[in-house]
Amino acid sequence: MSSAAIKISAETKKLSGTIHLTGSKSESNRALIMQAMSKGAVTVTNVSEAADTVTLLGILQPSLPTEASAKEGKVTTESEPRDQSSDLASRISHPIDIGPAGTAMRFLTAYYTLQDGEVTLTGSARMKQRPIGILVDALRELGAEIDYTENDGYPPIRIKGPLKQKSERVSIKGDISSQYISSLLLAAPLLEKGLYLDIEGELTSKPYVEMTLAMLSQAGIRYTWDANTIHIPNQPYANCEISVEPDWSAASYWYAIAALADEAELFLPGLNGYSLQGDSKITEIMANFGITSQFKDGGVFLKKEPKTVERKIFDFKECPDLAQTVVVVCAALGHDATFTGLETLKIKETDRVNALQVELAKIGVKLIEKNMTYKLDCSERDLSKSITVNTYDDHRMAMAFAPLALVLNEMQIEDHRVVEKSYPHFWKDLESIGYNIEVLNSK
Numbered sequence: 330m331s332s333a334a335i336k337i338s339a340e341t342k343k344l345s346g347t348i349h350l351t352g353s354k355s356e357s358n359r360a361l362i363m364q365a366m367s368k369g370a371v372t373v374t375n376v377s378e379a380a381d382t383v384t385l386l387g388i389l390q391p392s393l394p395t396e397a398s399a400k401e402g403k404v405t406t407e408s409e410p411r412d413q414s415s416d417l418a419s420r421i422s423h424p425i426d427i428g429p430a431g432t433a434m435r436f437l438t439a440y441y442t443l444q445d446g447e448v449t450l451t452g453s454a455r456m457k458q459r460p461i462g463i464l465v466d467a468l469r470e471l472g473a474e475i476d477y478t479e480n481d482g483y484p485p486i487r488i489k490g491p492l493k494q495k496s497e498r499v500s501i502k503g504d505i506s507s508q509y510i511s512s513l514l515l516a517a518p519l520l521e522k523g524l525y526l527d528i529e530g531e532l533t534s535k536p537y538v539e540m541t542l543a544m545l546s547q548a549g550i551r552y553t554w555d556a557n558t559i560h561i562p563n564q565p566y567a568n569c570e571i572s573v574e575p576d577w578s579a580a581s582y583w584y585a586i587a588a589l590a591d592e593a594e595l596f597l598p599g600l601n602g603y604s605l606q607g608d609s610k611i612t613e614i615m616a617n618f619g620i621t622s623q624f625k626d627g628g629v630f631l632k633k634e635p636k637t638v639e640r641k642i643f644d645f646k647e648c649p650d651l652a653q654t655v656v657v658v659c660a661a662l663g664h665d666a667t668f669t670g671l672e673t674l675k676i677k678e679t680d681r682v683n684a685l686q687v688e689l690a691k692i693g694v695k696l697i698e699k700n701m702t703y704k705l706d707c708s709e710r711d712l713s714k715s716i717t718v719n720t721y722d723d724h725r726m727a728m729a730f731a732p733l734a735l736v737l738n739e740m741q742i743e744d745h746r747v748v749e750k751s752y753p754h755f756w757k758d759l760e761s762i763g764y765n766i767e768v769l770n771s772k
């Protein structure tokens with residue numbers, strides 16, 4: 330990834346425009362795994378242009394021109410089933426590198442336990458620090474052969490399939506990452522004995538598990554979820570076409586921009602009020618900041634109305650990817666809110682809590698931890714300086730801080746291409762509503 334920095338400033342604080350967001354990364358990555366699991370019975374439209382999705386598509390369908398098919402927004406299925414055994418054989422000596430894509434890493438882990446052959450899955454330096462032991466342990470209990478080629482509990486992992494199912498029941502910790510659970514659920518219909526999955530302890534990021542089950546339902550998969558147990562019997566994936574909704578996590582940055590503008594009227598086509606994405610909760614969160622959301626004409630209209638922010642506590646357990654967006658907005662407005670549900674942020678693209686603390690200090694704002702809750706202290710907030718924001722290989726650091734350009738005279742953002750992970754056109758879209766973006770250097 331390039332390490333070029335950009336200088337960004339806002340020409341006006343009165344914003345209006347239409348922003349066409351790319352498809353949801355989470356929905357796309359599930360749909361692509363379902364397409365592969367179902368050998369093409371499931372097809373996908375409006376697939377995301379996120380680099381994480383393009384990478385996954387490239388791995389699952391090597392014979393398709395991946396970027397072109399992602400851009401067209403439709404992934405077609407090959408008419409002839411591909412001979413996967415030769416692909417798998419060639420991968421024994423060539424590890425599959427999923428870069429920084431967390432969901433792709435986790436979803437492919439269960440997927441490859443069902444395939445014939447041996448593969449090694451690896452990723453970026455950060456991916457090798459993101460835990461996968463909980464998922465590997467569960468799959469081993471079911472009968473999978475998986476080992477670690479570097480450090481126990483972390484990628485790279487070597488998977489030898491196909492799994493000979495030993496057990497129909499497995500329990501899994503719910504409070505580290507919901508992606509382990511989604512990975513098992515996507516594979517469950519193809520397990521000979523089906524799967525009883527017992528979720529131990531609290532379930533974090535629950536809407537993502539609900540999204541997985543809702544998408545499985547679209548492909549005709551029957552399941553039950555009683556108390557802490559999800560049961561999926563063995564059954565085939567049915568033919569279906571999944572249409573991916575635009576990405577609500579990407580939409581959150583437009584809500585943040587609206588919240589920091591003097592006036593804002595923005596239209597985001599394709600989004601509706603009944604999303605599978607838990608991050609659609611941004612509408613409710615941002616209502617506290619005076620941003621109204623009106624669903625009409627096939628999309629959502631955001632409008633800024635004058636409002637004093639009163640809400641003091643924001644919880645992100647169900648929508649962790651919104652945390653940075655909302656914390657930065659509160660800091661910019663000098664609103665000393667308290668944040669909960671940030672536990673899983675430390676194992677994402679970077680330690681997001683630490684990254685927020687270091688970068689917010691540049692505008693004199695502190696984010697202070699006390700008994701697992703985090704409180705903003707804006708008493709020494711200073712918006713008069715020009716700052717340079719580091720992004721820590723984290724797309725959401727770049728996009729969550731970009732709205733600050735509306736309240737600072739000038740700012741720089743390091744390594745701006747990091748946004749490609751989920752939202753490749755983010756900077757172009759900002760320019761379209763009146764931001765000035767200047768690329769400074771390319772090391």
Ligand SMILES: O=C(O)C1=C[C@@H](OP(=O)(O)O)[C@@H](O)[C@H](O)C1
Pocket residue numbers: 354355356432505506507508511533534537649650673
């Ligand atoms: O399943 C998914 O698509 C995701 C689940 C969440 O991760 P955790 O379950 O690890 O919180 C979220 O942060 C990530 O961006 C996408």
Ligand SMILES: C=C(OP(=O)(O)O)C(=O)O
Pocket residue numbers: 429430431432433650677678725751
């Ligand atoms: C955490 C994220 O993604 P992943 O876990 O898929 O890398 C994210 O997009 O914020």
